[in-house]
Amino acid sequence: MYANGLDSYTMHVDDAESAPTIASIDEELGVGPPADTRDLDPETAARRYLNAMIASPEVPSISTADAETPATEYRTVRTETVPLTGSRIVKFAQYRHRIPVYGSLVTIELDEGNTLVSIGSAVGEPGDVDPVATISPADVQKVIHKDAGESAVLADPPRLYYYFDNTAEPNKWRLVYIAQNVQRHPPTDGDSPVPDIVDYLVDAHTSELVATLPRVYTATWxxxxxxxxxxxxxxxxxxxxxxxxxxxxxxxxxxxxxxxxxxxxxxxxxxxxxxxxxxxxxxxxxxxxxxxxxxxxxxxxxxxxxxxxxxxxxxxxxxxxxxxxxxxxxxxxxxxxxxxxxxxxxxxxxxxxxxxxxxxxxxxxAKDVVAHEITHGLTDRTAGLVYQSESGALNESYSDIFGILISNQHEPDVAQWNWEMGEDLNQTGIPLRDLSNPTRRNQPAHMDDFLVTGADNGGVHTNSGIHNKAAFNLITAKHNGQHVFTSSEVAALFYIALTQFLSSTSGFADSRRAIERAAKTLFQQNPPATRARKLAAIGDAFDAVGVSAL
Ligand SMILES: [Zn+2]
The missing domain is CATH 3.10.170.10 (Elastase; domain 1)
Known part of the structure; x- marks a missing residue:
């Protein structure tokens, strides 16, 4: 049997036998402040489940690893959406004393409401292996040069890992340095030599060469x-x-x-x-x-x-x-x-x-400016909003909106969002905007103040403030102290409106209607009261800047 030193565990909510585990996790989740998982980003939601798993006696592999291996933590590796299932999978790596456990992985699958769908974990118990290296990265380089010759090239500095050595007798955990992608030059014998890329694993206490692991060889990038x-x-x-x-x-x-x-x-x-x-x-x-x-x-x-x-x-x-x-x-x-x-x-x-x-x-x-400019490419490919007067201002506004949505995409709390555009490029000629308060940057925030001008293609960088303010109102709309929309929902609304419903000559009122139309489909499955509340919030957002649906 292949031994990687990791305890594995999997569970799916549709499994009949998962009921006690789910109940146990729910019980652990009940401890501490209540949280509506739908309002969390998937990483935060997954981490709540992960913490509940660790505390739960029903998930012995991971809770034992935690108990047996003090100073264990789990760091997020990646969150991925699987379009075929609509679920999101959050991956964590196991660390101990801030050192990664080689090969460890905890994956938590959530549905679109951040409800737990499945769990998979493979975690190790490095036990009493001393986390403090007694050799230096320079010593590692010496070991590599001794093995591969002085011409061996280290692509990156060696990094510490806990590694399960399944060639040792008996198998054991070690603290190792891993030098990834070491380029070796085998001696030539007439043929042109193919460079050989391997990972070197060197024991961080004994300088022993533990393993050389081949990297997949490809002839291309x-x-x-x-x-x-x-x-x-x-x-x-x-x-x-x-x-x-x-x-x-x-x-x-x-x-x-x-x-x-x-x-x-x-x-x-x-x-x-x-x-x-x-x-x-x-x-x-x-x-x-x-x-x-x-x-x-x-x-x-x-x-x-x-x-x-x-x-x-x-x-x-x-x-x-x-x-x-x-x-x-x-x-x-x-x-x-x-x-x-x-x-x-x-x-x-x-x-x-x-x-x-x-x-x-x-x-x-500037991330927001980059997103703004690339959104012009999206608009160019879809609505094709003509870059003058009101359609031009709408074009500018959609770029600003996606600039804000994209540059704040890792901040789940809308209250913490940065609404300024181009602040990293201050005093460079890039016009500054503040979507939360357009007048701060000399833009109108209401149709009453619409600027009629021949300059700037009819004020495309000025009148955009009106639609920007409507977008700000919509994104931050609240009901009973809660945000009416999630950031993904508002992104979907603006996206569907821009790419499906707007034309090259659309104006602000067209945009309002397009967003309302998008919302009716997007929130079709919501309870009627919720759906009505969302539609009303869109209307209010535009009413406040003097853009009616008519
Ligand atoms: Zn622009």
Missing amino acids: SPDTAEALDGLDQKRELRIERDENGNRRLHDPERKVETYDLDFKKWNGPGTRLPGKDVLNPPAAWIPAAVSAHANAQEVADFLFNVLRRDGLDGMGQRLISSVNCTDMFEPSTTIWRNAAWIPMRAQMVYGQRPVNGELTSYAI
Whole structure:
């Protein structure tokens, strides 16, 4: 039998024998403050179930691991939606003394109401293995070089894990350093050598070489993940590709997000080939501008896919391409271009940069602005709102709304949302907006103050404030102290309205009707009183800014 040292457990609510477990978990959930799981994000809801599982004597594997292994914690790995079932699966990894237990995984499946559907867990009990390493990463490198020769290349610093050594006699838990993706160069014997990529596992107490684990060999770029600092000096999680030589590029194969470097060429100049060249690492770390562009585009693509169930801007898996380090042929500067734009004919983003404290800073750093610009691409593909006067203001407003929805997507509490647009790009020419209070940024917030002007395509960046305020009213609508809508519901409403019901010449009243129409279908299964309350909230949101349905 394959021994990985992990205790496994699975349970599904439809199982007849699950009843005592469910009852036990419910009992544990009853301890502490009551919470309506529907109002929680899936991670929080899953964590409540996880904590109940740990406390429950009916789930012995995980509760024993916890009792036997002090300082155990579970960290979220990922949350995924499975469209075929409509359920969400939250994955956790087990840590002990802040060190991951190799191979551990707890998966909690929830339905759309965050009710428990199934549980799977595989957790370990490293017991009394000392969590403090007595050798250093430099010692690990020596062990690797001794085994693979001085030419072996470590892609990343070694990291500590609890590892179950099933080759030891008897099998035992160890504290090991794992150096992932070590590139070995086998001696040549006439043929061209194929680089060999392996993970090295070295005992963190004895320096013993515990194992070398092969990585799957592929002749092409394969999916991987990486962490890197963006243009705001924040650590971002990236989905990337890695080739057989350990080269890494900013291509996310999951969502087809690709980021390129135009190397300060004029994006619209004769002879310039967009999107530019791949952003490779090695030889050097990725440039922060590219990390920002990639991570932010990824968040947009994730939002489209996870929240709106849309695969790419065209709904058919279209690539989402960004180019950083762009300049403009109509600007004399060879380094500065104060803009970020969706280029419809190229179906891609281009990002300029400007000096901040003597350093060139990319327009790709601001997540809300990136989401705003890419939403122009979505609008371009769907409603096609003409970019002038009221339809242009509506176009701007939908970009602002999705900019806010996407940049706040990881904040489940709407009360904590940031309603400002472009604040990271202050004093750069990007107009600032505040959806909660448009007048703060010199935008009207009511039809009475609609600006009639020939400038700015008929005030598209000004009158958008009116529709923005209606959106703010809708998103934050409350009944008896509770939000009327979840953030996903409002996203679905605006999304269905924009992509299904609006036309190129639609105005604010069309938008109100489109949203009301979307709501009638979306909340069809709600109790009549709830549905009526939601529809009334939409009407109130628009009435307050003077946009009637007629
Ligand atoms: Zn815009």
